[in-house]
Amino acid sequence: MDKKRFMVVSGFLGAGKTTTMVALTEYINSTGKHAAIIANDLGANYIIDAEYSDRQNVEVTPIGGDCICYIPDTLIERIERLNREPKDLVMSDIPGCGIGALDHVYGNLDKNHKDEFTLAPFLVVTDPERLRMIMPEQADIHLPEELKFLLDAQLKEADCIVLNKIDLMSDEEVDRYVKFLKEACPDIPVFPISAKEKIGLEQVADYVLTAESRVNITDIGYGGPEFVAAEKSMSWFNRNVFITAKDGKAFDGNELVDDLIDEIRNGLIANKRNVPHLKTFAVGKENDYGKFSLIGVDYDIIHDQELKEETEKLRLVVNARAVCESDLLLDIVDDAFDAVAEKYNVKIKVFFSECFGMMDEGRH
Structure with missing residues (x-):
């Protein structure tokens, strides 16, 4: 064999x-x-x-x-x-x-x-x-x-x-x-x-x-x-959402994702926390997709691939591995989504969301 x-x-x-x-x-x-x-x-x-x-x-x-x-x-x-x-x-x-x-x-x-x-x-x-x-x-x-x-x-x-x-x-x-x-x-x-x-x-x-x-x-x-x-210091966040323009007008998905990441960054900085790795994956029109990353609050956003077209609808996945308590991380990301929804006049429907610390009671 x-x-x-x-x-x-x-x-x-x-x-x-x-x-x-x-x-x-x-x-x-x-x-x-x-x-x-x-x-x-x-x-x-x-x-x-x-x-x-x-x-x-x-x-x-x-x-x-x-x-x-x-x-x-x-x-x-x-x-x-x-x-x-x-x-x-x-x-x-x-x-x-x-x-x-x-x-x-x-x-x-x-x-x-x-x-x-x-x-x-x-x-x-x-x-x-x-x-x-x-x-x-x-x-x-x-x-x-x-x-x-x-x-x-x-x-x-x-x-x-x-x-x-x-x-x-x-x-x-x-x-x-x-x-x-x-x-x-x-x-x-x-x-x-x-x-x-x-x-x-x-x-x-x-x-x-x-x-x-x-x-x-x-x-x-x-x-x-x-x-x-080391494990106690880290939390995991994963969310899958569908974003739609309330007025039906196309928006710039790249700018929206950048603003979302910056809002998360600012929330972490305000709480003296960090994110060794945050990844987003966005799918727009006809499988047009983008991938954006952040390797710490002090770094520029990495655009592995940008969306090519504006869109009225966007599927977005966020994976974050943060040096932050899970409850606080969840609040920071929720506030970031709320800020983006208001700025871009979009509706955000959550299909899946989880946030947990490695040592959180009940995780296993």
């Missing part, structure tokens, strides 16, 4: 895991091989990463409601499903704090399904801005001290590291970040890439298609006090 090659893609919120998986899958498929994606999220429905990936002409299947770390049977079923047409690689991200999958996923597959799966190198995606928190400058980017633990733990799990977003860096900066990563993680290959600009993908693809994971499970403090402190 041919083994199925599987890979976990880990990394910090906003580092570009989805963009990296999509770009890597597109590159592998362009070479005549075949790759596919599992999009994993703690939210129960409306996973932006799955919908966005699917629109990039790559094969993707979602797993929502829990982390793949804790639902091994579901994960195996999805890998099997994607391999009905044999794949050279299936990859999945992990949500939440982004650590633990080396033990819970790779450890389980290596121990109990060794004859079925080849485990590709455990890949960790980093981005230069977040790395500054743990580099010599110890940059303060207005995220809690507890989140530094996550970056350190993610790097400890890595079989290989991808330094993403090099299109935003000079050659000297790339060299400095690569040097830091190689010193922090000896004997671990580091690949500088730009997933957005499709730079450096060949070396990553060659490595993950041929090398295998060490399954080097070490104590990273998973479940310990630092892990609990």
Whole structure:
């Protein structure tokens, strides 16, 4: 029986895991091989990463409601499903704090399904801005001290590291970040890439298609006090809405989404909170769609793709991972939607909404 090659893609919120998986899958498929994606999220429905990936002409299947770390049977079923047409690689991200999958996923597959799966190198995606928190400058980017633990733990799990977003860096900066990563993680290959600009993908693809994971499970403090402190600091928000113009006149969906994100940003700033990653996905006329992101209250909105036309109707999905209590986060986002509804004279119908902290009573 041919083994199925599987890979976990880990990394910090906003580092570009989805963009990296999509770009890597597109590159592998362009070479005549075949790759596919599992999009994993703690939210129960409306996973932006799955919908966005699917629109990039790559094969993707979602797993929502829990982390793949804790639902091994579901994960195996999805890998099997994607391999009905044999794949050279299936990859999945992990949500939440982004650590633990080396033990819970790779450890389980290596121990109990060794004859079925080849485990590709455990890949960790980093981005230069977040790395500054743990580099010599110890940059303060207005995220809690507890989140530094996550970056350190993610790097400890890595079989290989991808330094993403090099299109935003000079050659000297790339060299400095690569040097830091190689010193922090000896004997671990580091690949500088730009997933957005499709730079450096060949070396990553060659490595993950041929090398295998060490399954080097070490104590990273998973479940310990630092892990609990990091999880306690974060909340998840997911909402799917349908927006219609009350007067029937077309509105600029790009401006509406920008204003919504800015209203959420301002609410978080006023309450001294932050959002390591906020994603929106908007669908307008005839599958015209846009994707907009924010990786912190101090950063500009990232327009991964803008809507091309004004519209009278807009479907909008919002996924946010915030350093904020869930009740407060819900109030901030509700106020933002109210402000946008008034400014643009639109009706907002909510089809699905959830907001929860990792440690909220009743979540499990």
